[in-house]
Amino acid sequence: MSSLDWASARAQPAGIIKIAATLPVGVHILGAARPGFTKSFPKVSVDLRLGDRYVDLIEEGVDVAVRVGNPGDTRFIARQLALHRIWAFASPGYLKERGTPTHPSELLKHDCVSFRYQATGLEAVWPFLIGGKLLEFAPSPKLVIDASDAIATALASGAGIGLSATYIAAPYVRRGELVPVMYDFAYDRFHLHALWPESRWSNPAVKAFVAFLKEVFPSPMPWDSLVASYASDSAG
Incomplete structure (x- = not known):
């Protein structure tokens, strides 16, 4: 294998990534979307941790968190995903x-x-x-x-x-x-955000998962569109 091929192989997403999220987001959104991520990146295993308690990403070794509300903590990189309607x-x-x-x-x-x-x-x-x-x-x-x-x-x-x-x-x-x-x-008071420590961004699996979240949270959100359509019908 050439040095270029070796570098390319090393850059492929692989290994275990730890994802933290609130229970409802994990159950209704991330859990349902995970098979699609695994299909695209078969060498990556997802350790999905769900709960309502605050998770210290650095202390608990979490790679990416999906949270509701203001990201707040400036130690992390944050990306806005969608409105939390x-x-x-x-x-x-x-x-x-x-x-x-x-x-x-x-x-x-x-x-x-x-x-x-x-x-x-x-x-x-x-x-x-x-x-x-x-x-x-x-x-x-x-x-x-x-x-x-x-x-x-x-x-x-x-x-x-x-x-x-x-x-x-x-x-x-x-x-x-x-x-x-x-x-x-x-x-619409809050947004959903993805957060991750800057040190994790060098991990190709983390980059792949953050990119995948764009597909999980398209604009407009399908659940928002569905509810809005029923609201319009009931008003009419």
Whole structure:
């Protein structure tokens, strides 16, 4: 093998890369996309670590993290992937019985299902864009859950109205189990980002995975488009 061939072989993505992500992102997006990455790069094995706790990439030897919100830590290189869209949803049965709210102020008359952060124990506020301004609503919920998937399941069973990420709600919407409501007031507060330590960028497998994330998060996001189309249909 010539020196050029040897250099090319060494540059091929190979080995194990450790990826950290929140549980919902890992389950609904990265887990489903991983076979495509493995097919393109058969010599790379992915160690996918999911959870809601903060992961110190350097201390725990993580190559790439996918996080929701402001990357914050300047020690890492960050790449914006997509909007993390959160919309309000309810089941058709609940809306038939209780009516469909057309404005956030009407939520006071409805059963609300709220999310509690496991890391802090705090309930998430509900952000709405009203009159061009961000307004935060803190409901008196009938049900509080600390797992995003469980919220979608509860809403589909008729528990009330709640917020869900579009990538979690999209399958329920497609099956007719959830309906987006008040989408005109949805406020896109956060983005999804990929982060990695600068020292990891020399690893061809890391470069390959970061590049692959562009395919995983196309613009527009397919789950956003699906939910938006159902929102438009229900409004019409």
